[in-house]
Amino acid sequence: MTTLTLAKAINEGLRAAMEQDPKVLIMGEDVGKLGGVFRVTDGLQKDFGESRVIDTPLAESGIIGTAIGLALRGYRPVCEIQFDGFVFPAADQIITQLAKMPLRSLGKLRLPVVVRIPCGGGIGAVEHHSESPEAYFTHTAGLRVVACSNPVDAFHMIQQAIRCEDPVVFFEPKRRYWEKADLDRDATPVPFDRGRVVREGRDVTLLAYGPMVKTCLEAAAAAADDGRSVEVVDLRSLSPLDMEAIVRSVRKTGRCVVAHEAPVFSGLGAEIAARTTEACFYHLEAPVLRVGGFSTPYPPSRLEEHYLPDLDRVLDAVDRTFAF
Amino acid sequence: MTFDASQGAEAPPELVQLLTPEGERVEHPHYDIDLTPEEVRDLYRDLVLVRRVDKEAVALQRQGELGIWASLLGQEAAQIGSGRALTDADMAFPTYREHGVAWCRGVDPVNLLGLFRGVNHGGWDPAEHNFHLYTIVIGSQTLHAVGYAMGVQRDGADAATIVYFGDGATSQGDVNEAFIWASVFNAPVVFFCQNNQWAISEPLEKQSRIPLYRRASGFGFPGVRVDGNDVFACLAVTRQALKNAREGQGPTLIEAYTYRMGAHTTSDDPTRYRVASELEAWKLKDPIERVKAYLFRNQLADQDFFDAVDAEAADLGRDVRKRCLEMPDPEPLDMFDHVYVEPHVLVAEERDEYAAYLAGFEGAE
Ligand SMILES: Cc1ncc(C[n+]2csc(CCOP(=O)(O)OP(=O)(O)O)c2C)c(N)n1
Ligand SMILES: [Mg+2]
Numbered sequence: 001m002t003t004l005t006l007a008k009a010i011n012e013g014l015r016a017a018m019e020q021d022p023k024v025l026i027m028g029e030d031v032g033k034l035g036g037v038f039r040v041t042d043g044l045q046k047d048f049g050e051s052r053v054i055d056t057p058l059a060e061s062g063i064i065g066t067a068i069g070l071a072l073r074g075y076r077p078v079c080e081i082q083f084d085g086f087v088f089p090a091a092d093q094i095i096t097q098l099a100k101m102p103l104r105s106l107g108k109l110r111l112p113v114v115v116r117i118p119c120g121g122g123i124g125a126v127e128h129h130s131e132s133p134e135a136y137f138t139h140t141a142g143l144r145v146v147a148c149s150n151p152v153d154a155f156h157m158i159q160q161a162i163r164c165e166d167p168v169v170f171f172e173p174k175r176r177y178w179e180k181a182d183l184d185r186d187a188t189p190v191p192f193d194r195g196r197v198v199r200e201g202r203d204v205t206l207l208a209y210g211p212m213v214k215t216c217l218e219a220a221a222a223a224a225d226d227g228r229s230v231e232v233v234d235l236r237s238l239s240p241l242d243m244e245a246i247v248r249s250v251r252k253t254g255r256c257v258v259a260h261e262a263p264v265f266s267g268l269g270a271e272i273a274a275r276t277t278e279a280c281f282y283h284l285e286a287p288v289l290r291v292g293g294f295s296t297p298y299p300p301s302r303l304e305e306h307y308l309p310d311l312d313r314v315l316d317a318v319d320r321t322f323a324f
Numbered sequence: 325m326t327f328d329a330s331q332g333a334e335a336p337p338e339l340v341q342l343l344t345p346e347g348e349r350v351e352h353p354h355y356d357i358d359l360t361p362e363e364v365r366d367l368y369r370d371l372v373l374v375r376r377v378d379k380e381a382v383a384l385q386r387q388g389e390l391g392i393w394a395s396l397l398g399q400e401a402a403q404i405g406s407g408r409a410l411t412d413a414d415m416a417f418p419t420y421r422e423h424g425v426a427w428c429r430g431v432d433p434v435n436l437l438g439l440f441r442g443v444n445h446g447g448w449d450p451a452e453h454n455f456h457l458y459t460i461v462i463g464s465q466t467l468h469a470v471g472y473a474m475g476v477q478r479d480g481a482d483a484a485t486i487v488y489f490g491d492g493a494t495s496q497g498d499v500n501e502a503f504i505w506a507s508v509f510n511a512p513v514v515f516f517c518q519n520n521q522w523a524i525s526e527p528l529e530k531q532s533r534i535p536l537y538r539r540a541s542g543f544g545f546p547g548v549r550v551d552g553n554d555v556f557a558c559l560a561v562t563r564q565a566l567k568n569a570r571e572g573q574g575p576t577l578i579e580a581y582t583y584r585m586g587a588h589t590t591s592d593d594p595t596r597y598r599v600a601s602e603l604e605a606w607k608l609k610d611p612i613e614r615v616k617a618y619l620f621r622n623q624l625a626d627q628d629f630f631d632a633v634d635a636e637a638a639d640l641g642r643d644v645r646k647r648c649l650e651m652p653d654p655e656p657l658d659m660f661d662h663v664y665v666e667p668h669v670l671v672a673e674e675r676d677e678y679a680a681y682l683a684g685f686e687g688a689e
Contacts, residue, residue: 029523029524029526030524030525030526032525033525033596033597034524034525034596034597035596037524037591037592055525055526055530056530057492057495057530057531058462058492058493058495058496058523058526058531059495059496059497061497062495062497085460085461086461086462088461089461089496089497089498124391124442125391125392126391126392126420126439126440126442126460127439127445127460128460128461265670294659294660294671294674294678295663295670295671295674296659296660296663296671296674297445297663299654299659300438300439300442300443300444300445300654301391301442302441302442302443302653302654303442303654303656303658303659304442306656306659306678307659313681316681
């Protein structure tokens with residue numbers, strides 16, 4: 001058992017994957033000597049060399065495009081996009097090529113590429129450094145999309161992502177990089193495409209992923225003081241969704257709130273709310289509610305506490321589900 | 325030839341230089357400049373003042389008053405030289421580090437701080453100063469500049485456009501597309517690349533195997549490398565390129581060969597990736613010291629002048645600090661403003677809902 005931060009857990013997961021499979025490569029801006037701006041790849045170039053941990057030219061389309069080529073040649077590239085807001089120059093390669101090439105080959109080609117993206121706000125950054133672009137990718141068939149929320153999951157999920165034969169967009173909650181947990185390396189991990197109940201409850205289900213899981217756990221603890229029993233499900237896999245886990249929880253509680261940092265409008269919560277309503281219609285005491293960012297670009301950092309759904313806004317949504 | 329940034333201290337022969345690091349005027353076959361003593365003193369003053377503003381901003385960040393700051397330390401001559409080459413009618417497109425160019429365009433330094441303090445995304449009117457907003461996404465602005473220049477071209481206006489970007493940015497697709505557009509449409513644009521040898525932790529050889537200015541020839545327009553720590557040379561070369569653009573001769577790529585003396589930003593720790601000796605070598609090529617030496621050597625300024633500039637810098641630093649601390653925080657509902665020009669029901673609805681939500685807390689605490 002070791003205690004480590006989420007950033008270090010991904011680092012250890014990457015290291016384990018690289019040790020197991022010589023085809024695993026790391027590529028991105030500043031991932032080598034610097035070890036990444038968040039130090040997620042710290043020490044890997046020193047130990048695995050410059051041909052496996054590659055400081056690339058400054059071009060995201062180039063990073064993903066060449067990762068596709070390397071994958072065609074049998075490698076398993078793990079690409080780092082430095083910040084969420086900088087994935088868009090690579091959007092063409094991800095959406096048009098990475099997501100679709102395996103199908104176009106009738107399954108003959110496989111592209112086991114991982115695209116790691118530090119995501120979300122709350123670190124007081126300037127624009128383009130705090131975004132939550134997951135819905136663009138869940139909207140793209142051919143990509144698996146996951147989000148880790150804690151060090152233990154992060155350690156296992158990055159390795160599962162690398163082993164996965166499909167392209168995976170891997171979201172890392174940057175404001176949680178420094179959160180710590182105990183890791184038991186030998187424990188059996190949760191399957192890659194499964195969600196997990198992280199707190200059991202009876203009265204209402206909170207669905208969250210990535211950085212919002214912690215916020216929802218705090219909200220659940222606060223609600224317990226008021227005598228409300230809140231269940232929190234960490235979705236982990238955003239595409240595909242673990243509808244089984246969602247439906248099991250919501251049928252039990254009869255109420256559901258989805259929380260994410262991304263704008264509510266056309267956000268992933270819309271898909272979840274629609275599916276949950278379809279699957280649980282007769283069990284629901286109230287409509288599925290969503291809480292998240294607004295239909296505005298991510299604001300200057302002095303306003304981000306207003307934009308990001310916090311404990312109070314999550315609890316407010318919980319209250320509203322009881323008002324029906 | 326592979327280009328090695330660690331040999332940066334050895335000036336490559338093709339470098340345009342008019343003022344040596346020792347403050348000696350030298351001739352160049354293609355570029356010359358004729359400056360009055362007063363003009364030289366003004367350039368010196370600009371250099372000192374922008375360095376002072378930069379220093380204050382770094383200090384403000386250290387004290388938690390700014391979220392982050394991208395220092396221009398070492399790049400003052402590249403920015404003042406090129407910035408002072410612009411006419412009022414010319415348009416400039418900056419990255420996030422062009423505080424010196426902003427100064428030349430008359431942007432109040434305090435307005436630069438808003439973005440870094442997190443109170444706005446850019447606190448000046450681009451049209452008022454002919455200085456566009458800072459662009460953080462690497463390379464995007466090069467295309468905007470070319471498009472703007474194409475507009476200038478269609479208007480038949482007597483103006484040029486200049487766009488700033490870094491050595492790292494030259495790898496981006498957008499920048500290469502901008503080169504193509506500018507070339508094909510003969511756009512009146514000057515590409516001003518500050519090669520400060522580093523893109524965060526990546527040295528130039530991670531981006532290019534040839535000197536950057538030579539990229540231009542493949543796209544079909546001239547490229548020139550200038551000593552980016554020589555304010556005279558930067559002024560002369562940029563003036564010429566802008567003039568060519570205005571006269572219909574199309575784009576020029578200027579590579580200002582310089583050095584990022586500080587960290588990439590205040591969040592960065594350069595000791596992880598570069599050696600101190602490199603910094604020491606570049607310190608000898610300081611852009612301000614050489615102008616000072618030139619003024620002294622030629623008795624164009626006395627000690628009173630230098631003291632007066634220092635005093636002015638100290639005042640400016642204090643003033644910037646004071647007004648930074650006074651900068652009001654935005655109001656929560658401000659974030660719903662300006663998302664659209666036309667009325668938008670969704671934004672209006674969310675704004676009202678959030679106002680009601682906030683009102684619910686009033687008197688609660
Ligand atoms: C599209 C994009 N990718 C990544 C980044 C993160 N980033 C910010 S500055 C920088 C390095 C830029 O280097 P250079 O172009 O040389 O400019 P300098 O900072 O040295 O002035 C990087 C990678 C970004 N801002 N935009
Ligand atoms: Mg640079």
